[in-house]
Amino acid sequence: MPITGNKGEWSEIYAFLRLLADGKLFAADENLNRIENMFFPVVKIIREETAGVPYEYKPAPAFSEIEIWLNGVKISQHPATVFKSEADGLYNRINSSRAGKRVFEIGTTEAFMRGVHVKKLKVSPGKSDIDIQIHDVNTGFENVVGFSIKSKLGLPSTLLNAGGTTNFVFRVDGLDSRHVESINRINTKNKLIARFKAVAENSGRLVYVSMQNDVFHENLIMIDSQMPHVVAHMLLGYYEGVTPTCVGLTEYVCDKNPLSRSDVFYRHKIKEMLCAVALGMKPSTRWDGTDEASGGYIIVKTNGDVLAYHIYNRNAFKNYLLNNTKFERASSTRHGYGTLYEDHGAICIKLNLQIRFM
Numbered sequence: 242m243p244i245t246g247n248k249g250e251w252s253e254i255y256a257f258l259r260l261l262a263d264g265k266l267f268a269a270d271e272n273l274n275r276i277e278n279m280f281f282p283v284v285k286i287i288r289e290e291t292a293g294v295p296y297e298y299k300p301a302p303a304f305s306e307i308e309i310w311l312n313g314v315k316i317s318q319h320p321a322t323v324f325k326s327e328a329d330g331l332y333n334r335i336n337s338s339r340a341g342k343r344v345f346e347i348g349t350t351e352a353f354m355r356g357v358h359v360k361k362l363k364v365s366p367g368k369s370d371i372d373i374q375i376h377d378v379n380t381g382f383e384n385v386v387g388f389s390i391k392s393k394l395g396l397p398s399t400l401l402n403a404g405g406t407t408n409f410v411f412r413v414d415g416l417d418s419r420h421v422e423s424i425n426r427i428n429t430k431n432k433l434i435a436r437f438k439a440v441a442e443n444s445g446r447l448v449y450v451s452m453q454n455d456v457f458h459e460n461l462i463m464i465d466s467q468m469p470h471v472v473a474h475m476l477l478g479y480y481e482g483v484t485p486t487c488v489g490l491t492e493y494v495c496d497k498n499p500l501s502r503s504d505v506f507y508r509h510k511i512k513e514m515l516c517a518v519a520l521g522m523k524p525s526t527r528w529d530g531t532d533e534a535s536g537g538y539i540i541v542k543t544n545g546d547v548l549a550y551h552i553y554n555r556n557a558f559k560n561y562l563l564n565n566t567k568f569e570r571a572s573s574t575r576h577g578y579g580t581l582y583e584d585h586g587a588i589c590i591k592l593n594l595q596i597r598f599m
Contacts (some may be wrong), residue, residue: 244351245344246362248335248395252541253370254354254362255331256390257298259547261286262325264304266375266539269548271560273540281375281551284383285310289372290361298357309357319357327353332545335394369534386536389519391598393543400515400562403571403595406524408453408578409473413588416445421581421588433570433579437480440581440590449473453591457524464517465510467500472514474499475568476592485567487515487596512559518596519562571595 260266260283268279289295297310300321308318331350338345354360363370369387376383391398401407424439440447452458452469461468471494478493479485491511495504521533538550538558550558571593573579578591 243346243348244354244360244362245346247344248338249392249398250344250362251331251335251347251350252392252394253390254350254359255328255335255392255394256539256541256547257286257288257359257371258324258328258331259545260371260373261298261300261307262321262328263547264300264321266373266547266549266551268554269540269550269557269561270554271557271564273542273548273561273565275546275548276554279554281377281549284374284376287372287374287385288359288364290359290364296358307357311358317357323353329545332394369536371539373536375536387534388536388539388549389521389534390539390541392541394541397598399595399597400566401518401524401594401596403576403593404524405576406454406457407594408576408591409469409476409594410450410453411447411473411477411590411592412450413440413445413581413590414448416440416443416581416588418583418588420445421583425580433480433573434482436579436581438482441481445588447477447590449477450589454524456527460517460522460524460528461514463528463530464513468510468514470499471507471510472594473592475511476594479568480592485569486599487511487566487568488563490568491563508563512563515562515566515596516555516559519558565599566596567599569595569597 265280265282268276270276283300285297285299287295287297294311299308299310301308301318304321306318307321307324308315310316327350331347334347334350370390372385372387374383374385420443424436427435427439429435449470458469461472474494474497475490478490483493484490491508495507517528519538522528536549536551537555540548542548550561573593576593578593581588581590583589
């Protein structure tokens with residue numbers, strides 16, 4: 242069977258080839274620019290496509306060769322220049338393919354992949370997209386850390402995927418029940434915004450009540466006991482049509498100040514929430530506060546740079562997330578939100594959270 246994937250999936254192989262060819266992983270600042278004097282030498286990359294069969298790819302001294310090891314035995318080696326040539330070719334082929342999520346084959350890259358024991362675009366399901374042993378110039382340690390990979394070569398990827406688990410429940414005060422049916426009948430292209438506007442025009446006011454999913458609620462209060470309220474007010478700003486951007490919604494919450502806290506509090510907590518999601522916190526899985534992508538984030542830029550946000554530039558990563566993400570509306574039918582309903586005599590509505598990179 243040919244190997245097929247979308248631009249994001251092929252980008253993971255590109256990052257793998259590029260890092261081995263370069264032998265180092267550069268850090269990024271908060272604007273996703275390379276920090277020339279901050280990088281991590283790559284000791285080896287580990288790919289475990291089949292459980293219990295980890296192949297190790299090691300740049301040899303002086304980065305002239307890439308050695309491939311299995312179970313402590315070197316099984317082959319290849320010129321680093323070949324990896325560079327393959328990385329360059331793959332980058333060009335990804336860029337020349339049609340935009341969108343359509344999957345495609347890249348036969349020349351697939352042939353090279355099989356020659357270096359890579360048979361899949363993605364490793365076995367786990368906590369990270371790529372596991373790298375890097376040399377930490379600050380401590381001298383050479384730990385194996387996992388990174389999540391995001392690519393700017395294809396469509397913007399989601400940071401937080403929508404689901405029934407990401408619904409927030411609001412009570413609608415001041416709305417006469419006779420308006421419920423007519424508002425629910427609104428079915429225009431932007432029906433959710435239109436319904437939200439109709440609620441306001443008929444004296445309705447949304448008050449946050451709860452989250453639909455207890456696990457996601459507990460995950461958010463691990464960040465702060467009031468985090469669900471903060472996100473709920475961001476959702477209100479979004480559905481009011483104020484702005485979709487996370488940085489804009491953060492300023493909206495600062496202005497509304499629903500918890501009577503400082504602007505510093507809201508900005509810090511929202512960045513912490515975005516960072517937690519980026520590094521592995523999921524709505525439907527109980528979170529213990531640990532980063533699943535223990536190394537951080539690797540981003541494939543449109544110019545082919547492969548840059549990282551590691552623990553040492555975590556603040557830059559949080560600023561990058563805040564400035565480069567937005568709220569968006571997923572399918573209301575699939576995820577069961579956006580319709581007024583009665584619950585124990587109260588009129589309620591669910592609003593859904595999905596966050597995507599811009």
